Amino acid sequence: MYELDWSSVRPALPFMWEGMKVTLKITLTAMSVGIALGTVIAILRLSKNGALSGLAAGYVNLFRSVPLIMVLLWFSLIVPDLIVRAFNLPRMANVNVTSSMVAFSLFQAAYYAEIIRAGIQSVKAGQMGAAQALGMTYGQAMRLVVLPQAFRNMTPLLLTQTIILFQDTSLVYVAQVRDFFGAATIVGTRDGRIVEMILFAGGVYFLVCFALSSLVKYWQDRLKVGA
Amino acid sequence: MIDIRKVSKTYPNGFQALKGCSTHVDKGEVIVVCGPSGSGKSTLIKCVNGLEDFQPGEIVVNGISVGDKKTNLPKLRAHVGMVFQHFELFPHMTVLENLTVAQLKVLGRRKDEATERGLKLLERVGLSAQASKHPGQLSGGQQQRVAIARALAMDPICMLFDEPTSALDPEMINEVLDVMVQLAREGMTMMVVTHEMGFARKVAHRVIFMDRGEIVEDAQKEEFFTKPRSERAQQFLSKILHH
Numbered sequence: 001m002y003e004l005d006w007s008s009v010r011p012a013l014p015f016m017w018e019g020m021k022v023t024l025k026i027t028l029t030a031m032s033v034g035i036a037l038g039t040v041i042a043i044l045r046l047s048k049n050g051a052l053s054g055l056a057a058g059y060v061n062l063f064r065s066v067p068l069i070m071v072l073l074w075f076s077l078i079v080p081d082l083i084v085r086a087f088n089l090p091r092m093a094n095v096n097v098t099s100s101m102v103a104f105s106l107f108q109a110a111y112y113a114e115i116i117r118a119g120i121q122s123v124k125a126g127q128m129g130a131a132q133a134l135g136m137t138y139g140q141a142m143r144l145v146v147l148p149q150a151f152r153n154m155t156p157l158l159l160t161q162t163i164i165l166f167q168d169t170s171l172v173y174v175a176q177v178r179d180f181f182g183a184a185t186i187v188g189t190r191d192g193r194i195v196e197m198i199l200f201a202g203g204v205y206f207l208v209c210f211a212l213s214s215l216v217k218y219w220q221d222r223l224k225v226g227a
Numbered sequence: 228m229i230d231i232r233k234v235s236k237t238y239p240n241g242f243q244a245l246k247g248c249s250t251h252v253d254k255g256e257v258i259v260v261c262g263p264s265g266s267g268k269s270t271l272i273k274c275v276n277g278l279e280d281f282q283p284g285e286i287v288v289n290g291i292s293v294g295d296k297k298t299n300l301p302k303l304r305a306h307v308g309m310v311f312q313h314f315e316l317f318p319h320m321t322v323l324e325n326l327t328v329a330q331l332k333v334l335g336r337r338k339d340e341a342t343e344r345g346l347k348l349l350e351r352v353g354l355s356a357q358a359s360k361h362p363g364q365l366s367g368g369q370q371q372r373v374a375i376a377r378a379l380a381m382d383p384i385c386m387l388f389d390e391p392t393s394a395l396d397p398e399m400i401n402e403v404l405d406v407m408v409q410l411a412r413e414g415m416t417m418m419v420v421t422h423e424m425g426f427a428r429k430v431a432h433r434v435i436f437m438d439r440g441e442i443v444e445d446a447q448k449e450e451f452f453t454k455p456r457s458e459r460a461q462q463f464l465s466k467i468l469h470h
Contacts, residue, residue, distance in 0.1 A: 129278050130315035134329035134381060135305025144328060148319050 005193060009200050012187040016201075019183030022097060026179065027166045030104035034165075035158065037105065038112030043142065045117055056113070063110035069171050075103035076175030100172045104165065111161055119154035120146060156223070159216045163209050170205075180204070228254045228385055228416050229275060234284030236270060236440075244270045245281065246440040252385070257417045259427040262437035263463060268420045269312075271437070272387050275418065276300075276307045289384055305333050308378030308386040312393050314370040316362035322349065322373050323358040326380045334381065341380075348376040352406050368399030375406055385416035392423060422467060428452065436460040 045056035063071070079099035083089070123146050131141035151158075170181035178186070181201055188197030229252040236245040245267050252258050260268045273279040274286055277293045277300045286293040291303055316325050326345035330336045336344070349355050352372040354365075362370055371391055378386060388407065392400045404426050411417055411430035421427070427434055427448065434451040436444035436459070444451065444460045455461050 124313075124315075126311060126313055126315045127317065129273075130309075130311060131317075131329075132301070133276060133278060133304055133307075133309040133311075134377070135301050135333040136329060137301045140332055144332060145317050149317075152319065 002195070004196055004199075006196055006200070008187055008191040008193040008196060012183075012197070015187065016180060016183045019178055019180040020204075022172075022178060023166070023169050023180040026097070026101050026104055026169045026172065026177075027162070029101045030108045030165055030169075031162050033101075033105035034108030034112045035116070037109035038116050039147070041109060041113035042116040042120060045113065046120060060110045060113055063107050064114075068107055068168060069174060071107050072100065072103050072171055072174055075099045079103070096172075096175050096177045100169075100175050100177050103175075104169065108161070108165055112158065115154055115157045115161060116150065119150035119157075122153050123149045153223070156216045156220045159212060159219070163212050163216075166212075167205060167209065228252055228256075228289060229418065230285075230287040231271070231275070232285045232287075234271070234274060234281050234286060236267075236274065236279065236281040244440055245274070245284075248284070248437075248440075248442045250435055250442060250445050252416060252418050254416055255414045256432045257411045257415075257430050258419065258433050258435060259431040260418065260420045260435045260437060261422060261424070261427070261463070262443075265439075266437040267440040268437050269389050272389050272418060272420050275387055276304045276309055278309075301333070305329070305381055306384050308381060308383035310371070310374050310378055310386070310388045310391045312390040314362070314367070314374045314394075316370055316374055316377070318362050321359050321361055322354070322365070325362065325373060326377050329377075330380055344380055345376075348379050349373070351379075352376045353402075366399060367395045368402045371395065371399075371403045372406055375403070375410075379410075385418070386410065388417065388419040388421065390420050390422075392421065424452075424464075424468060436463065438463075 041056045041059055044052045045060070047053050047056075076096060076099055079102055080095045083095045083098060089095070127145055127149065128141050131145040132138070136144065169179055172179050173182045173185070184197040184201035185194065188194035191197075231248055231250050234245055234248045235243070237243045248267075248271055250258075260272065262268050270279055274281045275288060275293065277298075281294060284294070288303060288307060291298055293300070293303065316322075317328070320328060323342065323345050326348060327338075327341040330341035330344060331338065334341075346355065346358065349358055352375060354369060354372055354376070357365060357369065357373070362373065365373065375391075391407070392403050395403065400423070404423060407417075407419070407426065408430050419426070419431075431448045434444075434446060434448055435442055436451070436455070436457070438459050443457045444455060446455070451460070452464070455464060
């Protein structure tokens with residue numbers, strides 16, 4: 001019977017915290033950029049202009065039809081080189097984290113876009129009409145009247161998507177990025193305690209995600225009372 | 228003030244919502260548009276500020292052609308007030324914010340100016356005490372009065388009402404009609420889609436009767452109520468007046 005030995009965890013905590021910072025950095029960047037870009041894609045997709053809506057639909061379908069891990073690999077193979085050239089960085093500069101953030105942002109934008117599109121459609125059409133009847137342009141009506149209501153309705157879904165994103169960031173190991181999960185495996189391999197380290201990492205992922213899910217549930221209940 | 232010339236509208240599925248409608252609303256005039264449901268009255272009134280497009284035909288509001296591609300519709304709409312059947316207040320804003328948002332963002336008024344104008348109009352519709360509440364906390368009648376105040380805050384040159392009392396409980400209809408009657412008596416140019424014939428009798432100058440996308444009757448109020456020419460208008464009146 002395998003004897004669990006947790007003695008590696010404690011001394012590795014500072015190292016793993018460094019990894020957690022990378023995980024959080026990728027998650028928060030991909031969330032902000034993904035939601036901003038997703039909003040633009042959602043609005044384009046709802047546009048009456050066939051070319052624009054087709055373009056947006058193509059983007060969403062492309063990213064939703066390929067495995068995330070492949071997108072990450074492509075980006076880790078191609079984008080670092082591009083970034084190094086574009087910003088004229090020294091040849092060996094480590095831009096793996098940046099390229100992972102770009103990949104996650106673009107990938108997540110497709111998923112956020114679909115949530116945001118549903119959110120915009122959940123706002124009564126009459127609200128757009130009323131805003132325009134007051135002299136607002138389409139853009140003003142979207143920004144001041146429709147989107148604030150849409151985002152309020154879809155905050156739980158956006159948070160849920162972000163929780164999935166937080167878990168998925170562990171895939172960056174394929175791009176040689178040392179995130180929280182990567183740090184755990186490095187320590188585990190070094191000390192021959194890989195089982196314990198992965199169990200510990202899993203526990204941390206569980207705690208963070210469970211706390212966020214509870215927050216989502218609280219939010220949903222609050223929305224019900226408000227409605 | 229409003230000139231509607233041979234306006235038609237056909238939906239892509241082939242349904243013809245409007246068939247060659249022509250009429251006009253002069254400055255200071257109050258026009259009531261009535262007719263059975265599905266007769267095109269709401270579509271017609273929404274064409275006046277370009278919320279619905281139409282083809283062919285022409286609508287001219289205050290000298291500006293609504294259907295013209297070059298017309299700056301937001302600019303035109305800023306001065307044409309509209310009140311909707313389902314109020315369409317902005318639920319994420321307070322009552323006062325509902326009254327100030329377009330003044331600030333569309334007319335570019337200063338905050339204190341917009342607030343002062345908003346509060347004054349709330350007082351006028353008897354809702355000063357509700358300024359900091361959200362629309363969801365108000366009754367239907369109160370919400371519709373706020374919606375009227377919101378439109379008035381833009382200093383409109385005319386007001387369009389699209390079945391303003393149809394979604395209200397009976398006991399709340401009068402509080403809204405009272406505000407509208409007062410507005411009419413002050414000389415506001417109004418085009419009102421409604422079944423409230425009491426309102427029409429009290430303040431309308433002319434009554435337009437629509438059926439199946441056509442303007443069937445366009446008559447002075449007295450004439451419309453005493454001797455409607457068309458049979459369809461007679462039938463309609465007998466159904467809504469005697470029960």
